[in-house]
Every structure is written in C-alpha cells, then in structure tokens.
Amino acid sequence: MPDDADAAAEPSDDEVVRTAAEAAEGIVFKHYDQSTVTDLDVTVTFEAGVLDVDVYLNAPEDAGPDPDAVAQEAVETAGEAVDELFEA
Secondary structure (H helix, E strand, C coil): CCCHHHHHHCCCHHHHHHHHHHHHHHHHHHHCCCCCCCEEEEEEEEECCEEEEEEEEECCHHHCCCHHHHHHHHHHHHHHHHHHHHHC
C-alpha cells in the first residue's frame, strides 16, 4: 500500500496533460516554422491513469516533412515525456 508521500510525489493530472501537450507542440515546431502551420490541434486527456494524445496537423506538403509523420512523432514524444515525468 503506497504511503501519502508516494501519492504526493506523483504529478497532478493537469501537469501530465500540460507536459504531453508541450512535448507534442515542441515536435511540430521543431519541424515547421509556426507561420507554416495552417492548423494545429493537440488534444490530451489523462483519466484513470490512461493518457490519450491526438494531434491534428495541417501544413503544406511542400513545407517540410510529411505532416502525418510529424503528428505521429508528436504523439509518441508526448507519451515519452509523460513517462519521464512519472520516472522523475
């Protein structure tokens, strides 16, 4: 049975969501200039210990890497960032 100190050390749901969203956006803007992205929607939920990240990215095909590949990388990076948050 975990003690109160362990529970207090875990990140809050808001912190998990914020960490995932920032990581996902960071990947998108690593690959594209902000002015190039015509639409970006990062949706993150964290309920009952389950993280759900959805990234919708609309950028011109000739502006850089494949937008679908960047969106997938953003989702994966968000998950990794949250994993690191819990390991800290």
